[in-house]
Amino acid sequence: MCINESQLKGVFILQQVPVIIISGFLGSGKTTLLLKLLKDAQTKELRAAVLMNELGRADVDGSLIQAGSSGLALEKMVDGCICCDKKGEIAQCLLQLLQTQPDVIFIELTGVANPEEIAESLTEPRLRHHVALKRIVTVLDSELTLEYNSIFSADKLLVHTLRRQMETADVILLNKMDLTDRHTTDKLLKVIRERNNKAIPIITSFSSMDTDLLLHDVERRTICGQTRQLG
Template sequence: MRGEIFINSSKKIPVYVLSGFLGSGKTTVLLNMLEHCKKKRLQPGIILNEIGQTNVEGHLFENQKVFELLDGCICCTIQEDLKETMNVLITEMEHSPLDVLFIEGTGVANPMEIQEVLLSHPYTDQFDLMSIITVLDASNYLEYQSIFSSSTEVRNLIHEQMICGSLLVLNKTDLVPLNQLESIKQKITKKSKQEKTIMESVYGKIDAELLFEKRIHSVTIGKSSLDVEHHHHHHSTLQALKLEDCPVVRKKGFEKWLKHLPANVLRGKGFVEIESSHQLYSFQYASRKVAFTPVPAALNRKPVIILIGLGLDTEQINDHWKQLVKQ
């Protein structure tokens, strides 16, 4: 029933998996869902997965029960770590109960692999998979689908994420003209090859009742619609590059630097100190757009830049960085 999204007679913990390509807005959707939990006084648990060795978004989840899986991807290199984390959760819930669990995969995770863990013993006895929410970036969707501006592995991955999603959130619709938006929705429907609920959003805002609705009702979900043989290899060229010892930067110069990075840099995030502000800012770079947020000094973060992309030329990016530093 709508409106009773967290209640089920089996007393299992409801689980929501957030999927979507790099920079689509998964974390923003998750933060909105957590805000709803706060209003309802529900205790959430969060599993965050990062490709690199550093999670630069941890400060967004202060005072939350968070488990971080770093330097890998749930769907391949650290799937066993996910199981271990779930085991810890089961043990800890004896003393610190949860009302709901969120799992955010990396931008290159295939949610089918996460689903397999949740539907296997002993996790299926403790957790109830409610929905796999796949977030799509409306502003980049057509570019990612183009054979001229995208790679086969990116197109395949987004296709897999769409097929696995029980709810598709088409985010960043404010960045797309109305006529183009209709075209994108038609293409998504055609690509999905089955009827999917598509919800449009700006900054990941969706009606909470719809977002939390139970959309997965079967305990056995087959893989016949997917070519599972290549799941463990479809993002072999994806890399996370970390730049440390970052000097103070000028805001406009840094924005310009990000926007002139090679096209295969799909995502950027981290912390930088901005000249004349004497303060650290977290930054998010996606869809050729940059957003800055002040970081409280009490968090004691250090400047660091994480760039994620396909087949990155480390030497080229380091040279690019040196040019910015010299300015």
């Protein structure tokens, strides 16, 4: 259900809600990471909300997220890409999530999305006073990234998307490292340094990481007033 900024007048959020964007290709381990973040947020007694995008008729990942997080505020964009021409829809979904008074919002992107475009959408006039980008996390499939990044790849759009996902990230997970060797690891780290020497690389498997890197300074929001009933 769509709402607009005026419907937030009954909720006075004294601080901007931090937003963490999770990007990466299909099968890289984004949803596994999101599940870990939600679990740890719950342990910290943080109210989390999720905006996620899936391509395909079956909203499989959305069902997994809801099953693993009781009472979670979740907005889904199915059969559509969260991208630059969907900024209006993104804003509507985020305004809807803000009605639930979250402490943190996670956005899981479809594999073909450019996280930079999503980050820019957070600065729209109706959102910029309510949310603030905290981190962009890109999850890489260590088995396939070198192949995707090859200058010989026939899919130039895929190469461009991968590189933008690396270049805009604050944290890069080199996932599935249990399936590769040290030589591949060294090559991947070199690629990351060439594309983004400011990002924090994390070598891991099963999307395992110390989530305090992302959540350590997220606090429960101070909220006054009551949310309005939608409908």
